[in-house]
Each structure stands twice: as C-alpha cells, then as structure tokens.
Amino acid sequence: NAGVMQNPRHLVRRRGQEARLRCSPMKGHSHVYWYRQLPEEGLKFMVYLQKENIIDESGMPKERFSAEFPKEGPSILRIQQVVRGDSAAYFCASSPPRLGYGEQYFGPGTRLTVT
C-alpha cells in the first residue's frame, strides 16, 4: 500500500445521510481508481479519474454516487442519501501515467457502515 492514503478508515452513516470518502494518490501518480468490495466478494470497478477529468465511470451507479479529482487536493467519492446496501469497503488505487501496464497501488480502504 505504498503511500496511497484514504480517510476516514471507518465511516458510519445513518440512512439518508451523505458519505464523503477521500483518497490521496501516491506522489507522482495522476490516475485514480475507485473500487467497491462487499464482504467475501471481489473488487468491483466503479470509476477511473485523471486530474479534473472523469475518464470511465461505467461501474458507478447512476443515482446518488459521484466522484471528482480536482486539480488540487484528494479525490472524493461522494454517496448521497446512503442506503443499507451501500455498506461496503471502498478502495482507492492510483497508478503512474503509464496506462495499460497495470501497476495499481491500493490504499487501506474506507469501511462504510450504514445503519
């Protein structure tokens, strides 16, 4: 997990609240990926971003979910009006600007619990 930072590590929200998950990529990495992992399941791609651009959001639910990666600051995954089904571990990965080779480095994840 060489240097990708995610916060918070644990987040509890009541149904209907908003959740904001932050990811700071490794130094020198300009590509960020977000994944969701349900208990005992694999990783599901959500969105791929470069600075100030969403490149591929085909894995992101159309409603309530959004992501950004501003010129300055961390990437943010935002979930509005959370529901119990949003409870999962959300991982961010970053990679250097050398696409296709696959060297993604993951953060420790944010575990979201919706009560």
Add this chain to the structure above:
Amino acid sequence: TQLLEQSPQFLSIQEGENLTVYCNSSSVFSSLQWYRQEPGEGPVLLVTVVTGGEVKKLKRLTFQFGDARKDSSLHITAAQPGDTGLYLCAGPTSGTYKYIFGTGTRLKVLA
C-alpha cells in the same frame, strides 16, 4: 464481457506444502497482475506479467502468464502462515481504462 475466473475458491493447507492458484479467461489480456489482500487492508501488488509464456519469481512465489495471454498461475513453494490471505488476479479490459478483478482465492496456511 471479459471475465477472470480463479480456482480454487478456497484452499486450506499445512505449512510446508506447495500449492497452485489459477486465473483463467476466454479473453486475451495485455497484462495480468496478482495481488494479495489481508483482512482489513487493501490489495498489495505482487507482480505484473506482460509477455505470453513469461515466468516471474518472487522468493517462494512463481507466476506464469499463459502463452496465449488468457490465463495465469501462481505457485507457492513451502507455504508459510504468512502467505495466508486473499489472492486476486486482475487485468485491464480491452478498449477501456477499466480493470477487472478475478473472483479471488482465499488461502489459509496452518502452522
């Protein structure tokens, strides 16, 4: 749709035994990655294989990429309890920036 299937899904072995984990697809991948994930943590990149037929070694771990670049295997020699974890293969999908992950193999090595 490109898929990566891993087998076995679960594996429990004694310390010192050897094992092989498989990652298979009907599609060609430009590269495949192997990760290990421990409970409560993010996946850690172990290796990337790029060339068909490529073999890479990382201490007691040997990774192989199939000649047709549709499959890969991970062989662990003399497994240790520290090898316990979820092993995931992953690869970039053709024509997109999306990566897909395999279903995972949960390995438990008993002391």
